[in-house]
Amino acid sequence: MPDRLDLLQGTLDLLILKALSLSQLHGYGVLLRIQQISSDRLEIQQGSLYPALYRLEHQGLIASEWGESDNKRKAKYYRLTVAGRRQLRSEAEKWSQMAGLMASILSTTVEEI
């Protein structure tokens, strides 16, 4: 089993937006999708997913409607709104800039200074 990483503060929202950008999902589906695309390397407290979903919906970044799941259960499906898509783009850009910057800082050696 690979090392599992705790979620960085504030990244759950971004992960949810990314997961929903691929297709609309219900809450459990979002969890599975994140585990799937992170190859099971992220530890997400299942319960913490829902306040995040509700917060994003409250902010108008995602929308929801009731539907039926694969196993014939009533389920609430979330999808990205236009504002959510825009938010995902700008957040992703910021994130990769930050990641690149952090990586280059951390890989700095004595010779390069």
Place this chain on the structure above:
Amino acid sequence: MTFFARLRSWWRATRHAARTESDMDAELRAHIETHTESLIASGVPPAQAHRRAEFEFGPLTNTMEACRDARAANLLPSLLQDLAFGLRMLRKSPGFAALSVVTLALGIGTTTAVFSLVNGVLLRALPYRDPGRLVYLFEPIPHITGVPLEAWGPFNADFYDYQAQSRSFTSLALFTTDGGNLSIDGNAVHANSSQVTGDFFQTLGVAPELGRALNPNDDRPGFEHVAVISHALWQSQFSADPHVVGKEVLLNAEPCRIIGVMPAGFAFPHGTESFETAEAGGRSTQIWVPLALSPKEKADRGEGPGYAIGRLKPSVTVARAQSEISAITNGFDKLHPPFFQGAKSVIRPFDLEVTGGSRRALLIFMAAVFLVLLIACGNIASLVLARMHGRNREFSLRTALGASRVRLIRQLSTESLCLAGAGGLFGVLAASLTVRLLIHFHPTNIPRLEETSIDLRVLLFALGACCAAVLLCGLFPAWSSSRVDINEVLKRSGSRAVRRSAAGLHRGLMIGQIALTFVLLAGSGLLIRSLLNLHAVDKGFRSSSTVSMSIGLDGRYNTPERQVAFFREVIERTSKLPGVETASASNHLPLGGGQSLGTVEVEGYPYDDKTLFEQREITPNYFATLAIPVIEGRPFTDADAINAQPTIIISRSFARKYFPGQSALGKKIHTTGHRIVVGVVGDVRQYSLETTPPMQFYLPLWQTGDSPAKVVARTNLPPDRLASEMRILVRNLDPAVAVADVRTGSDLVAAATADRRFETYLLTSFAGIALFLSLVGLYALMTYSVEQRTAEIGVRMALGAQPRSVLRLILRQGSTLAFAGIALGFACAWLAARSIASLLFQVKPTDASTFFAVAVLFCAVALAACYLPARRATRVDPMISLRTE
């Protein structure tokens, strides 16, 4: 955009709270069930799968709470919950709620009412264009004392010099304040009239609502038979006839054509504090006519019937105009007749002059009412503090159960807001009532009082006062009680967690309140003493059972003989009316407004032009009608007529000063002829009840002839009856002459004391309210303290203390506070009393007996306020109080 999304989401969550809740529940359960199924599918035994799924999901209730918070779905319900809880808590202690609301209503109510008054009189703009640039121009002659500055209008020629030479004014105008007989279609009424120069309306910057105003072309001899009337006169005498312009009326038997109607509210110059208005018996000017001085009159430097008003140019300050005008005055001063030389000119801002005398009183009331508001706020703070004591345990318990500090503060603020809201509501109600009462009492000396009403600004002020009260009362206890040390309180079973800082603050508040109240009480005590002194003052005449009225004659009565003949007839016929004891006439009545001063040359003394005497011209029965005692000699008789020996009657102080130790009878006095003293009468407070009368002399009206005149009768007839009889009588003599200003002697005295009564009642009610509030505060504090010391008292009693010593213990605690407050208040009042010196009459600002009387009174009621809680302390059952420990 996200704001609207949030708002929509919040609204949905709030509005469909039940559905949102069940949706959330279903969604979370679906998650757990799906996870359970997938666990079973992956080989977990079904018995364990569900529990494991729940475990991996985490604490369900926390998640649900976090979900609700995420949508702010909790905001409104928890606010409503706070509100409902707050109201419930208030209902549980109705005594506290009632006292707090009454305190706030009194505080906010009086503040708003007096602010309305100040706002109406001081702050609201005068009904003229840019009133800040209007100034009066007075020309006093310093060596003539005893004449108020406002009586000094410039001499005619001086005015025209100012107008021609000054560069400081856009315009300058002269005006008079007169009254006259206005005859409309043969029906005579009295009208307040003003003769004005051509620039008058332009200077004030008010346009007529109908027709045109007077202009310089009208202000010429031969063109002056035009008039502008007031809105009120237009309505009352012309039924608001739109075709009134062009109508002919008679003013003092002179024909004039109405050319314009002024808008409602414009009534200058009558009713303006600075000028003699009581004489004309009205507060508003009704008709304006051109002054139209002839070239000869314009050149006169010894006559000046008018007052001057000017409009400063935008860039000119009062100081600059003053220096320019002073230079002009110096230039022509030597042209004055010798008696009037040494004239100075004084420029006074108009708005200051309009509210001048009352400004100080109003500011003192503002200060008083501010003190009341402070006391009210301090009071409600101590009420809330005392109540917090009883709720310590509740708050500790709630904190222990997880309520956050913010939550507690919010809870307390909501409660305070409930209180302040109710207090504010009742306060505004109380304020509008009070304003109505104030207008009802209508003291004569506060100009424009009738314009007072609650307006938006006042409402804002009330809300401000409300918010201040909320901040003061709500947040401090919220802050200090949310700092409760839970352990401490719970350990001590709540009842005796004494917070030293809060207790100290509480006592400090109380001492401050008592001190402020003492200041107000001392102030009102001084005013009450003044009022009593004023009522007890010897007026010198008897006002009861007299009725007076004014009758003015016009230019047709242009010789003393004609005037005397007219008034002789009036007096004779009046005396014969059934129910009339005696009747007489005079140029001015005591306290009836109006003043005439004169100089005399007394036999054996050099002529002294510096000493002014009050001069009255009277008919024979005058002293009998007003019950003025004749000390020596005789009153005038019908024999003191034009062709007879000129006679004079002098006042007692006159006789004492000039003829000490000898009889004044037969002495010679020179004033308008050489006269023989035939009588000495008592001193009369003619002009004001509050000033010692100057020396006075009387001349027989039959010898001088004068107009206008006051007729006064001693009668028990109702004034209206006498007035209608008199109207018929006068109309039979001359239909163009009107009877005006019918008043009883008691009315005149009441009017002369009205302002002082008003001030006294107002300040006394403030002091009463303050006293009530502080007693409530003291009572609350003592009750609180007794509750706090229940256990201690129980122990004392268990150890054998008698109820009397317990009573003494509590009373001592209360009286220590009261004495500290009274001592502080005594010191403050002693220092502050000087500021109301101008409002006092025959009392020193630091009148020791008043101060001590107030202190004793205060001590007595303060002890009474402490007595009830102390009595309760003596009834403490040691068993119960020890068991609850």
